[in-house]
Amino acid sequence: MTVTPSTHDQRLLLVHAHPDDESIGQGATMARYAAQGRGVTLVTCTAGEMGEILVPELEHLAADRTDGLGEHRRGELADAMAELGVTDHRFLGGFGRYRDSGMKWHADGHAIAADETDERAFANADLTEAADHLVAVLREVRPQVLVTYDQFGGYGHPDHIQAHRVAMYASQLAAVPSYRRDLGEAHEVAKIYWGAMSQSRMREGLRRLRAAGDTTTFEGMDPEGPIPMASPDEDLAAVVDAGPEAAEAKMAAMRAHATQITVDGPFFALSNNIGNEIWGVEHYRLAKGTQGPVGPDGLETDLFAGL
Numbered sequence: 001m002t003v004t005p006s007t008h009d010q011r012l013l014l015v016h017a018h019p020d021d022e023s024i025g026q027g028a029t030m031a032r033y034a035a036q037g038r039g040v041t042l043v044t045c046t047a048g049e050m051g052e053i054l055v056p057e058l059e060h061l062a063a064d065r066t067d068g069l070g071e072h073r074r075g076e077l078a079d080a081m082a083e084l085g086v087t088d089h090r091f092l093g094g095f096g097r098y099r100d101s102g103m104k105w106h107a108d109g110h111a112i113a114a115d116e117t118d119e120r121a122f123a124n125a126d127l128t129e130a131a132d133h134l135v136a137v138l139r140e141v142r143p144q145v146l147v148t149y150d151q152f153g154g155y156g157h158p159d160h161i162q163a164h165r166v167a168m169y170a171s172q173l174a175a176v177p178s179y180r181r182d183l184g185e186a187h188e189v190a191k192i193y194w195g196a197m198s199q200s201r202m203r204e205g206l207r208r209l210r211a212a213g214d215t216t217t218f219e220g221m222d223p224e225g226p227i228p229m230a231s232p233d234e235d236l237a238a239v240v241d242a243g244p245e246a247a248e249a250k251m252a253a254m255r256a257h258a259t260q261i262t263v264d265g266p267f268f269a270l271s272n273n274i275g276n277e278i279w280g281v282e283h284y285r286l287a288k289g290t291q292g293p294v295g296p297d298g299l300e301t302d303l304f305a306g307l
């Protein structure tokens, strides 16, 4: 008799660069899988120390002032995990081991991006050393499914790109029995997915926003023109429609990241205009493994399909 793992034996591990990425990218999937009793582990590579601060009374936490934003976002992340029902969260190498590298085009003008000599910056980390921290977690948790960014980090943030590289490299190293036996017994992840945005769904959402008279959200983007950073349908392998409860949990988790996401910002404009259900639908590209049973659209509806 083939013994198939119950949902309680199924484990998903996600690798993200900053607190907030997990909720934005896969918050609904995380909430649904946690509610189903599946194991959900989040590894966050930095504490987001270099982020902007959208809450005026917290501006003193900025990196070039008290540098307290990382600790504050640690709390935001804990609140977001509580909203999603996720109980296993780790910082890569421990809290503060790797620092947010910043971005050159910081919204309020001062470019607080780490330079290439800043050894604390995640983007400058030694790839093998960073991957080894993740090898230890992969060999401990032994997930069947791993989720991270594509090679561009979704939109090109250096920490996202580095998180992709660390996740993909660590998944290979973890599977080699003779590699770093001190980090645990070898484990091969069966399926790896990259979070993705559906070009057709984004186009549909933009059309509805513009039809509802909203010309400011994603200003300048033409619904009939190119949709940056989105994947054509033929590149997608899975769509998780996590349902309304998970969508609400995802929105609550995004709200928890209050220094990064404002409820009147573009993240919420879409749902304010066309309904919250859009947040419950999350798309994926398959980077490793075999696509399991699919629906009429040619997409899996579950990341453990076929396992």
Ligand SMILES: CC(=O)N[C@H]1[C@@H](O[C@@H]2[C@H](O)[C@H](O)[C@@H](O)[C@H](O)[C@H]2O)O[C@H](CO)[C@@H](O)[C@@H]1O
Pocket (backbone or CB within 6 Å): 018, 019, 020, 021, 024, 048, 049, 050, 051, 052, 100, 101, 102, 103, 105, 106, 107, 108, 157, 260
């Ligand atoms: C979603 C995400 O990856 N956020 C990152 C990103 O934040 C952006 C950054 O502060 C940029 O300067 C702003 O213009 C933009 O609006 C923000 O989304 O980069 C931050 C710094 O590395 C990081 O902390 C944040 O989590």
Ligand SMILES: [Zn+2]
Pocket (backbone or CB within 6 Å): 017, 018, 021, 157, 160
């Ligand atoms: Zn990020």
